[in-house]
Amino acid sequence: MRAFLIAGEPSGDRLGAALIAGLRELDPALEVRGIGGEGMAAQGLESLFPMSELSLMGIWEILPKYRALKRRIAQTAQAVIDAAPDVLVTIDSPDFGLRVARIVRAAAPQIRTVHYVAPSVWAWRSGRAAKMAQVIDHVLAILPFEPPLMQAAGMSCDFVGHPVVAEPLASPAEAAAFRARHGIAGDAPLVLCLPGSRRGEVERLGPRFDEALMRLRDRVPEMRVVLPTVPGVADMVRGMVRRWPTAPVVVQGEADKRAAFAAADLALAASGTVSLELAANGVPMVIGYDMAPVSRALIGMLLKTDTVTLVNLVSETRVVPEFLGRRCQPGPMANALLRLLDDADARAEQMAAMDLTMQRLGRGGEPPGLRAARSVMGAVTARR
Template identity: 60%
Template sequence: MKVFLVAGELSGDRLGGALMEGMRQLMPNVEFAGVGGPLMGAQGLESLFPMDELSVMGIAEVLPKYRHLVKRMHQTAKAVLDWQPDVLITIDSPDFCLRVAREVKAVSTIRCVHYVAPSVWAWRPKRAQKMARSVDHVLALLPFEPPYMEAVGLRCDFVGHPVVTEPVASAEEVAAFRAQHRIDDAPLLVALPGSRRGEVGRLTPAFGEVVARLKQKKPDLRVVVPAAAPVADAVKEAVAGWPHAPIVLDPNLMGPEEGLAQKRAAFAAADVALAASGTVSLELAASATPMVVAYDMSWLSWQIMSRMALIDTVTLVNLVSETRTVEEFLGPAFQPEDIAPALLRILDNPEAQQAAMALTMERLGKGHEAPGLRAARAVLDGLGA
């Protein structure tokens, strides 16, 4: 069996790697081709081009790179058609991936599966109808998503979220992390300014102002910044201007396993997190680390997206648990003088989010079959294999 996969960012690479591992378990002779990152590479994928070329978010941010992205889209679709796989699996990054699927479907009958249902419940609901013209099957990460896809005639399987199977640091690993970095019993903030260069550039200066305000109230506060590998240098450069130097975890200076272990330990060791909006909120929830979510974007992107939004929260912990326990500071509300007090409130009352985080993990499939294997099983079932 031949499977062509396309992922456009780190979260998609993680999903793709787990799916590929699951497919190998169920069908050992499977062949892979496509676009992906290091985790998909570890499963045998030779990426058509570097995945991080596609890791662009925000309308204003995409425009300068639009022509290059279109070129990569055509290149990817041609590679699919030349290889003639049994199935094309596009993973998240819908603005790129669904265009590839549409181009492939226009001239072939290759089955197309899209992994991660687009958030039609959040904005642009008509995407589900457009998607149904070029996609045969959707794999959903969130339990409330299948009805939105099925309403337009798409097969959609909830396969669980990979965060529920990822290891969490033990008490011993947390103690070792604090000792290694000489944190001891000091309060610890984990700062997560995103995995894209644009995010790092926008968010990090304000995060530094938040840290400065927190240090005025908590002089012994320590800060750790686990950097994503593609933006580690940018993160180090950006935090160099912070008034209090944080501990930066650069995975490029560690082996893959050590890098992941250090990140897990940082999450579990932290008393509170300041995080960019995204799936990282689920990783923090898995570690039972209370958080505040803060995110900014260009004025144009905010004006467009805020007018199209159908929901009152973007944080997945809030959405999955059907609560609003995680405070958000988005767009115009992205103000250090408001974010810092919210973090202090969490430091004083960390139990406030515990029930919501536990419920989120349960609803995402904790304790069930691994999502990568469930996703692989759903793909093969759709193929009749």
């Protein structure tokens, strides 16, 4: 089988890497092209151009680079048409991927189109599903309540599980070694700071998270902060923490990140997939997020749910505190973090919700990457 995959950010790269591995398990002769990051490159993908060019979010953030993105959309669509794959898989990042799919559908309608990660129509802009159905044949859903919503819009859809349930976790020995390596006492509260994987997120959330943690440190002076980061924003993160009176430990790379998550007692994190990574490791969390004012205002008017934190949604609870938009302020976030450190019942509620979330996302079943691969191959076979 010949496949063309497009991922636009680190979380999509991880999905794409697992999907490529699953497709190769089912079809060793797989030919794959597309756009991806380090994970997909490790599975043999040579990216058409650096994925970091697509790691944008929000209307205000995209506008300055709109012309460059339009050129990349046209370039990518032509690359798909020239490659004539059996299937085009767009992974998350719908602002880019679905525009490519629309051009491909018009020029080469025989190419089967699959979108990995259903649009969050349960949260906002429910019309997106019907619009997507104009260019997408099949959807791979990572949340269990999404298939009926996609099917109602006219696309076939399978729940394939969330890849987070299959990601390796560091052992207690690796967690202890991480603390020892960085001079963190075994009984010192270790707090993760996770301001996002996009440059705009780090720029906007970093100073607020910094101030929240400074306030927490005033009350818990023995605490230590660890800041896992990714290549696209590592330079910004290191520049930011140089100004901190007590610099946190900055780590980069999956092994150190896993060890940090396993060693952590608490996390302050941006909204997104990272909340599920924390849940997989049993790390209680506080979520904060904000966008540029124009994006915030527009999305605020369209939002249909009272929470955007995936642990809250999948577990059908509201135990993870979240501070969104104008509420994303250092003082309230510091207070919520302190409560999690001091209140055993609040931690226990989160632990129960996180465990339920992992069960519902497929923990203990077939790896989601392989389930996704079976679904893609089934969609291709159905077209034939």
